[in-house]
Amino acid sequence: MDLTIKPKTNLEGTVKVPGDKSISHRAVMLGSLAEGTTEIEGFLTGEDCLSTVQAFQDMGIEIEGVGNTNMKVHGQGLHGLEEPDNVLDLGNSGTTTRLMLGILAGQDFYSVATGDDSLRQRPMARVTDPVGDMGGKFFGRDNANLLPITTIGGQDLEACTYHSPVASAQVKSSVLLAGLYADGETTVVEPAKSRDHTERLLDYFGADVTVDGLTVSVKGEPQLKAKKVIVPSDISSAAFLMVAAAITPDSELVLENVGLNPTRAGVIEALEAMNVDLELLNEREVNGEPIADIKVKTSQLQSVVIEGDIIPLLIDEIPILAVAASQADGKTIIKDAEELRVKETDRIDAMVTELTRLGLEVTEREDGLEIAGPQEIKGGVTCSSYDDHRVAMSLAVAGLIADEPVEIEEAECINISFPGFKELLMDL
Numbered sequence: 001m002d003l004t005i006k007p008k009t010n011l012e013g014t015v016k017v018p019g020d021k022s023i024s025h026r027a028v029m030l031g032s033l034a035e036g037t038t039e040i041e042g043f044l045t046g047e048d049c050l051s052t053v054q055a056f057q058d059m060g061i062e063i064e065g066v067g068n069t070n071m072k073v074h075g076q077g078l079h080g081l082e083e084p085d086n087v088l089d090l091g092n093s094g095t096t097t098r099l100m101l102g103i104l105a106g107q108d109f110y111s112v113a114t115g116d117d118s119l120r121q122r123p124m125a126r127v128t129d130p131v132g133d134m135g136g137k138f139f140g141r142d143n144a145n146l147l148p149i150t151t152i153g154g155q156d157l158e159a160c161t162y163h164s165p166v167a168s169a170q171v172k173s174s175v176l177l178a179g180l181y182a183d184g185e186t187t188v189v190e191p192a193k194s195r196d197h198t199e200r201l202l203d204y205f206g207a208d209v210t211v212d213g214l215t216v217s218v219k220g221e222p223q224l225k226a227k228k229v230i231v232p233s234d235i236s237s238a239a240f241l242m243v244a245a246a247i248t249p250d251s252e253l254v255l256e257n258v259g260l261n262p263t264r265a266g267v268i269e270a271l272e273a274m275n276v277d278l279e280l281l282n283e284r285e286v287n288g289e290p291i292a293d294i295k296v297k298t299s300q301l302q303s304v305v306i307e308g309d310i311i312p313l314l315i316d317e318i319p320i321l322a323v324a325a326s327q328a329d330g331k332t333i334i335k336d337a338e339e340l341r342v343k344e345t346d347r348i349d350a351m352v353t354e355l356t357r358l359g360l361e362v363t364e365r366e367d368g369l370e371i372a373g374p375q376e377i378k379g380g381v382t383c384s385s386y387d388d389h390r391v392a393m394s395l396a397v398a399g400l401i402a403d404e405p406v407e408i409e410e411a412e413c414i415n416i417s418f419p420g421f422k423e424l425l426m427d428l
């Protein structure tokens, strides 16, 4: 499906973007490994989270309400999963795969996981190496780096202390989830803080978790108890609308109920540094996660340097921040973001290529990009989404202020994380 975006002004309204992808995945995973029925409210029905749901159904977990935002997961306890009778297809979802490999290592059965063309090219050794060192047994192409990956269960896992070379919540979570099946306490030390939903939810479900700065530990063999999980709106999805409101003339949007976990909220800090007129309203807390409504108005943007420890706190928002940067006064530099090269596509290459196609001057860096603004977006071209949801939505937002309509190819990938994006954008 191609998506055509026509220039727009005056974006106005109060909207609620879909549920948080990271929390939705983890709610199904921990709900499945807990004893009892976990109710989930506000679940993201995007394709990535449905891949997680399908995988747990394939391992014998009964889940009610699939396809709806309210679901019930009938957990079978830490050792209650069953051997899947076919290959687990994890679609496009890196999070599902990496977290799942940690869980699968601790099972007593055989499994094979695979995914789509993009996922089969993404590096998995970052989890199969450390979980392999704990005793997990994996086989796959390139030394268990590339899907399909077979996990031979029935191994005794040993607790470990793992110093991760990369600030990745997926790596941290995979090792911690394998640690649930190990004797003793498993510890992960990160080079910089990454999103902490796994540790928060593990604690909420009753595991013995300790966090000390960049060090997180969990004790093996906990008794996880079913809980009700209320999922806030996804700040990563909200970011597209925040930037849309900031760069289109005469706009004012209120985004309701957005998760503002400090390990996710780097985009707020970055947009504030860019002089975006942004207000947090009605700040509150829901199951241990801070949330608020966010009001954003058309703004005179200023350039910014985004680097260092903030990068993991806004990693998925960098494509849309690049669009914002094109309208900011001065030169914006985004660096230390080489992780973007191993996402659904190489997001540095994709954004530089497509923003250039739209008529902008952008300089590619090995670890990011530089863009001097404000620049006119000419549009009148067809862009590739690279089948990457965040690239597609970033280009759509750029199209709102282009001189001529912008066409985006293969825009159906937006359903990975933000079902209803197109309709929402059209209705504003």
Ligand SMILES: O=C(O)C1=C[C@@H](OP(=O)(O)O)[C@@H](O)[C@H](O)C1
Pocket (backbone or CB within 6 Å): 021, 022, 023, 095, 167, 168, 169, 170, 171, 173, 195, 315, 316, 339
């Ligand atoms: O743990 C998670 O839910 C996620 C972690 C991040 O990936 P990395 O752990 O690879 O940085 C992020 O990019 C992804 O969208 C979701």
Ligand SMILES: C=C(OP(=O)(O)O)C(=O)O
Pocket (backbone or CB within 6 Å): 021, 048, 092, 093, 094, 095, 096, 316, 343, 344, 390, 417
């Ligand atoms: C990188 C992303 O997800 P995943 O790694 O789960 O595929 C994303 O949603 O931007």
